[in-house]
Amino acid sequence: MKRVIVVGAGVAGMSFAMQLCKHGIPCEIYDSRQNVSENAERASGILSKKGLEKAGIKYNNSIENNLIGGIVHAGGRELKLRKNRTVAYIIDRRKLAEDMYNELRTGKCAKFRFLKRLTRTELLEFGKDNNNIIIGADGAVSAVASSFGFPKIERYILTYKAVYSKIKIKDVHYVHLFFDNNTTPGFFGWAAPHSESSVEIGIGIESSRKTNSRLAFRKFVETPIIKAMVKDAKYEYEHASIIPVNIRKRTAAGNVLLIGDAAGQVKATTGGGIIFGSLCAKIAADIVYKHITSNAPLQEYEKHWRKRYAKDLKAHMIAHKFYSKLTGKQFGFLLWAANSIGIDSLLSKYGDMDSWLSTINNTLLRKKY
Numbered sequence: 277m278k279r280v281i282v283v284g285a286g287v288a289g290m291s292f293a294m295q296l297c298k299h300g301i302p303c304e305i306y307d308s309r310q311n312v313s314e315n316a317e318r319a320s321g322i323l324s325k326k327g328l329e330k331a332g333i334k335y336n337n338s339i340e341n342n343l344i345g346g347i348v349h350a351g352g353r354e355l356k357l358r359k360n361r362t363v364a365y366i367i368d369r370r371k372l373a374e375d376m377y378n379e380l381r382t383g384k385c386a387k388f389r390f391l392k393r394l395t396r397t398e399l400l401e402f403g404k405d406n407n408n409i410i411i412g413a414d415g416a417v418s419a420v421a422s423s424f425g426f427p428k429i430e431r432y433i434l435t436y437k438a439v440y441s442k443i444k445i446k447d448v449h450y451v452h453l454f455f456d457n458n459t460t461p462g463f464f465g466w467a468a469p470h471s472e473s474s475v476e477i478g479i480g481i482e483s484s485r486k487t488n489s490r491l492a493f494r495k496f497v498e499t500p501i502i503k504a505m506v507k508d509a510k511y512e513y514e515h516a517s518i519i520p521v522n523i524r525k526r527t528a529a530g531n532v533l534l535i536g537d538a539a540g541q542v543k544a545t546t547g548g549g550i551i552f553g554s555l556c557a558k559i560a561a562d563i564v565y566k567h568i569t570s571n572a573p574l575q576e577y578e579k580h581w582r583k584r585y586a587k588d589l590k591a592h593m594i595a596h597k598f599y600s601k602l603t604g605k606q607f608g609f610l611l612w613a614a615n616s617i618g619i620d621s622l623l624s625k626y627g628d629m630d631s632w633l634s635t636i637n638n639t640l641l642r643k644k645y
């Protein structure tokens with residue numbers, strides 16, 4: 277009998293386990309943390325309603341706020357994008373992880389092993405046995421990927437975020453995005469309201485720019501809009517983390533598959549990895565099921581997920597490469613141009629947070645100016 281070993285109990289690892297359990301195949305999930313919610317708040321949870329539904333993630337219990345739009349700031353200009361309905365949610369990442377865990381525990385199909393960081397030696401030992409299937413769901417700095425010699429991910433974003441409470445938020449249903457290559461080189465800053473009295477402030481910078489993310493964050497908090505927003509606020513907590521913004525060139529080899537951040541299945545424009553990571557995790561589980569029941573090659577995973585999602589992820593990579601080179605002033609000019617030709621209203625109407633290809637198709641190609 278094959279043994280399925282999942283390394284990492286993040287969203288990708290748990291999405292994989294849920295789908296595999298639907299097929300009636302058990303698995304073991306290892307995680308170095310003491311439970312699934314420990315440190316879950318180091319990342320944010322801005323997720324499109326459409327994406328959550330497509331990925332089949334149960335999110336109703338973990339909604340903190342609903343978003344109807346976003347305000348983009350650059351070079352002293354603003355672009356307001358809005359819909360007259362909820363397009364995205366701010367999700368409580370701890371609650372989301374706990375709900376996924378409870379669902380898996382009830383099913384009794386996945387066995388969790390917490391406080392167990394698998395070492396390179398242990399991973400290679402597991403890998404030697406052809407009856408074992410190893411799923412690397414161990415995040416941006418994947419020990420599974422490095423132990424089994426997968427190609428490196430070339431681009432990362434370093435993040436720093438803090439949560440503030442006891443404030444009065446204006447426009448509670450809008451997320452603010454700030455593009456300024458001086459303060460946040462290669463990425464952007466954000467202010468995401470968790471509620472009317474609490475906001476998350478965060479920044480990302482490209483790792484190649486050799487900037488200290490903590491210092492960049494301190495600088496960002498001193499910019500006029502953010503300073504005014506968190507004036508007199510109560511500081512709650514802060515976290516540093518990392519996001520891959522490149523697809524790994526190979527994600528399947530022998531009896532090892534990589535999913536989620538470990539595979540680089542992240543939207544490079546925004547750093548969002550939950551939707552694509554979960555969707556690809558499900559493909560991996562379907563292939564593992566077919567492999568166990570009818571000996572289908574595990575390498576099919578690579579072909580299938582790339583066919584479904586690589587084009588979209590690459591469109592995000594291209595867009596990120598483009599905007600990451602712009603100065604705040606150049607970005608501001610683009611906002612002004614977008615406003616002038618009315619792209620804001622088209623994006624508001626036809627934009628898709630997850631699929632840039634459908635955004636381009638719907639907004640630019642189908643519409644005549």
Ligand SMILES: Cc1cc2nc3c(=O)[nH]c(=O)nc-3n(C[C@H](O)[C@H](O)[C@H](O)COP(=O)(O)OP(=O)(O)OC[C@H]3O[C@@H](n4cnc5c(N)ncnc54)[C@H](O)[C@@H]3O)c2cc1C
Nearest residue numbers: 284286287288308319320322394414415536537548549550
């Ligand atoms: C600041 C920030 C903001 C973000 N905002 C968003 C957002 O708004 N929307 C969105 O969609 N995405 C967002 N993301 C990205 C999103 O959080 C990730 O894409 C997602 O969490 C990746 O899930 P994962 O399961 O692949 O990896 P992870 O969540 O990183 O889980 C990997 C797990 O593996 C475990 N592990 C690692 N090595 C080992 C080992 N050797 N042995 C055992 N266990 C191990 C770790 O403990 C961890 O629990 C954000 C990320 C950051 C940092």
